[in-house]
Amino acid sequence: MANGKPVEQCGRTVDPTSLVRLDLPEACIEEGVLYAAALLVDRFGNVALNVRQEQLDAAALGDRLEVICGGECYLAQVAATFRGVRRSDILVLIDSYGQVAVAVNEGSAADVLSLRPGDAVALRRARE
Numbered sequence: 001m002a003n004g005k006p007v008e009q010c011g012r013t014v015d016p017t018s019l020v021r022l023d024l025p026e027a028c029i030e031e032g033v034l035y036a037a038a039l040l041v042d043r044f045g046n047v048a049l050n051v052r053q054e055q056l057d058a059a060a061l062g063d064r065l066e067v068i069c070g071g072e073c074y075l076a077q078v079a080a081t082f083r084g085v086r087r088s089d090i091l092v093l094i095d096s097y098g099q100v101a102v103a104v105n106e107g108s109a110a111d112v113l114s115l116r117p118g119d120a121v122a123l124r125r126a127r128e
Contacts, residue, residue, distance in 0.1 A: 027051045034059045034123040036100070038069075038115045045108025047115045051100035056092075056123075064126035065092055067102055070114050075126060076102065092123065 027036040027050050034056065036049040056078075067074045067090060076090040082105045085091045090109065095101040102109045102121070109115065 024050055027055055029055070029059050032059075032061070032124055034061065036121045036123065038117050038119045038121055039099070040117055041110040041115070044103075045110040045112075046095070046101050046103040047109045047113070047121075048095060048097070049100045049102065049121055051123075053094045053098055053100065056094075056100050059123070061123060061125045066124050066126050067092070067113065068122040068124070069119060072113070074113060082106075 024039065025037045027034060029035075034051065036051045039048045039050050041047050061078075063078045065076045065078060067076045074090050076092050077085050079085050079091045079093055081093070082091065082103070085105050087106050089105050090112065091103050091105060093101055093103060102113065102115070104112050115121065
């Protein structure tokens, strides 16, 4: 379309009534733990969660978190950018869609935490 191609030539026609709404799981906060699910893994290995920034803020978990998944517990830092943490550190950040994501600076959170879409993830304040 951007090159002047008619919309009819951009793919096959889809009947709008055949489209289905995806029911995404809702994150919830219980007793200081934010329970979430991994939604997708991007090409860098960052894992988007079904948590919006407002939900993370409301959970009031602080800047040092424990990310619990697959029976393991990992220490993470809430950071605005990758520059805010050391190389190979796990961080929790807000992605460009306003979703909470788990990432590894210069690495793959999906690989390090063995996360795949649909996996359960819990976030809680790090124990001192």
